[in-house]
Amino acid sequence: MAVTDHTPPQISAMPGARALGAISRQEPLRLRFQANWKVRVMMFRLLGAAMILSSAGLWLVQGAGADPELNLIRFGVSIAFLLAGVVLMTAHEPAARPEACFDPVRRELRVLKHDAQGSPRTVLRRSYDSLGAARLTGNAVQLFEDDGSLLIELPLDSAATRGQLRDQLSGAVKILT
Template sequence: MLGVALLLCAAGLWMMNAEMMHPGDKVIRVGVCVVFFFLGMVLLTIRPLRPGTEVCFDPVRRELRVLRTNSQGAVRTILRRRYDSLGAARLTSATVQLFEADGSLLFEVPLSTVQSRSLLRDQLSGSVPLLT
């Protein structure tokens, strides 16, 4: 949004009445317009450069996948586990914790809504022991 605002400001500066401006102010206006235009374009074209990790629970294949996006935007699967190969799961109000068969914590994932918690509980029940 900031990039769009800067582009609009660069265009809006040309709508000002130039007849009443001092000649030195006109040069400054050109410089400010160029800076706003290039900053706006940079902000519109920049992508996040940090890699992201996403956890997907697949109800059809009944498996868990961990996907990582690298800085170029390519998505790779770094972990794929069937639900029945997991040791246990603990669902809290804000997170789900998945454990290995030996009891060690595999990872913890934040849950955004109560509905996602209930859907996840329905998916995991029957395949993964649910801890209270």
């Protein structure tokens, strides 16, 4: 009777899909809450530039310089447009946005918000088991409570992030189509 060796063969390299799955289960996945600030900032800057130009344009209107009382009003409106335009031109993206962290080790979702000193503070902590369901769309993930109400919706920046999140949540959370 021959004795066979039942030890599994050594695998020299993991295939690509398995490697990606292993990485997504080991490292926390962080998503930021974000509005479309690039478009908002661009719109603020365009409106600011228009207001600055209109503050100067008030003085280029012909025939409006005859009345000294109207010149005083025009001067006040011009200064107001100039200041409002400068404020709109210097608008920038806020830095204190919350951040969602999907932790595969602890199998939980944490929402972190940075305080005035820049240190993160946990404002929401939920285990994957306590979530009702998740829906992954092309550009967002929606997490639902057990009763079906929406808990949180987060933007996704790429298909790779969506795949990593699907790998993390599969088995622990019901994934809706």
